[in-house]
Amino acid sequence: MIHRCLKISRLAAAAVFAIALAQPAMAGGGRSLPELALVDGAGLAVDSASLHQSVRWVLVVLDAGMGSSQSLVNTLARHQEGYAQRLVIVVGGAGAQAFIETNRKLPGIRWLMDPERGAGPALGLKATPVVLALDENSRIAWQLAGQPKRGPLAPMVAQWLQLAPVAMPESTAVAPK
Numbered sequence: 730m731i732h733r734c735l736k737i738s739r740l741a742a743a744a745v746f747a748i749a750l751a752q753p754a755m756a757g758g759g760r761s762l763p764e765l766a767l768v769d770g771a772g773l774a775v776d777s778a779s780l781h782q783s784v785r786w787v788l789v790v791l792d793a794g795m796g797s798s799q800s801l802v803n804t805l806a807r808h809q810e811g812y813a814q815r816l817v818i819v820v821g822g823a824g825a826q827a828f829i830e831t832n833r834k835l836p837g838i839r840w841l842m843d844p845e846r847g848a849g850p851a852l853g854l855k856a857t858p859v860v861l862a863l864d865e866n867s868r869i870a871w872q873l874a875g876q877p878k879r880g881p882l883a884p885m886v887a888q889w890l891q892l893a894p895v896a897m898p899e900s901t902a903v904a905p906k
Contacts, residue, residue, distance in 0.1 A: 759868050759869065759870065760853075760868065760869045761866075761867065761868050761869075762777050762780065762781075762788070762863060762867045762868070762869065763777065763851045763852060764776065764777050764851070765777045765780075765819070765843070765847065765848050765851055765852075766843075766844075766845055766847050766848075767819060767841040767842065767843055767848070768841065768842045768843075768844055769840075769841055769842075770829065770833075770840065770842075775841055777867075780817055780839075780867070781867045782815060782863075782865075782867075783865055784815065784865055784890075785815070785862065785863065785864055785865060785870075785889055785890050785891060786815040786816070786817065786863050786890070787812075787815060787816050787817070787860060787861065787862055787863065787886055787889065787890065788817050788818075788819065788860075788861040788863060789801065789802075789805070789816065789817070789818045789819065789858065789859070789860050789861070790819045790821070790843075790848050790849060790852065790854060790857050790858065790859045790861070791818060791819065791820050791821070791828070791857055791858045792820075792821055792822045792857045792858070793820050793821065793822035793823065793824035793825045793827070793828035794822045794823065794824055795822075795857065795858065797858055797875060797876070798820075798828070798857065798858045799828075799832075800876070801858045801860070801875075801876060801882070802818070802832050802835075804876065804881075804882050804883060805835075805882070805883060805886065806832075806835050807883065808881075808883030808884075808886075808887070811887070811890075811892050812886060812887060812890045812892055813835065813836055813837030813838050814837040814838075815890055816837075816838045816839070816886075817838075817839045817841065818832075818838055818839070818840050818841070819841045819842070819843050819848050820840065820841070820842055820843065821842070821843035821844075821846040821848060821849070821857070822846070825842045825843070825844070826842065829842065852869075854872075854874075855874075856874055856875075857874075858874070858875060859872055859873065859874050859875075860872065860873045860882065860886070862886075862889045870889075871889075873885070
């Protein structure tokens with residue numbers, strides 16, 4: 730009996746530890762959006778302050794050379810009705826301009842280039858693509874690297890933007906504030 734209780738308590742402790750480790754991948758910790766050196770399609774500098782929206786919004790950081798970046802854009806494009814104007818997509822890498830031109834047909838999305846590839850380090854990202862959910866004060870509420878393992882990305886984005894009452898999967902999401 731004691732051995733069984735110890736085994737259960739070890740499993741419970743391991744589960745709590747696993748949850749604690751998983752949280753940083755999704756949680757943004759309420760950090761403010763840092764200064765980013767971005768460029769628009771005309772080659773003009775864009776500062777972080779100009780990205781601010783008075784509503785919840787989503788920043789997507791991509792690398793043009795990664796197939797997973799195109800996959801993520803395709804996923805968002807299939808389901809972007811109603812929230813495209815609240816998406817900002819930053820593309821870094823050698824093929825950034827071509828990537829944006831290929832995907833510019835998606836209406837309403839603000840496309841920016843990261844020529845120095847400084848957005849990832851400034852945001853503390855270890856890899857891309859990453860979806861960052863920002864609140865009305867441009868504070869990072871949560872972030873997600875890649876596509877979620879369980880549950881579709883588009884409903885998660887729609888729910889964050891408060892456009893659809895879709896439940897976020899417990900294992901892959903942190904509830905918005």
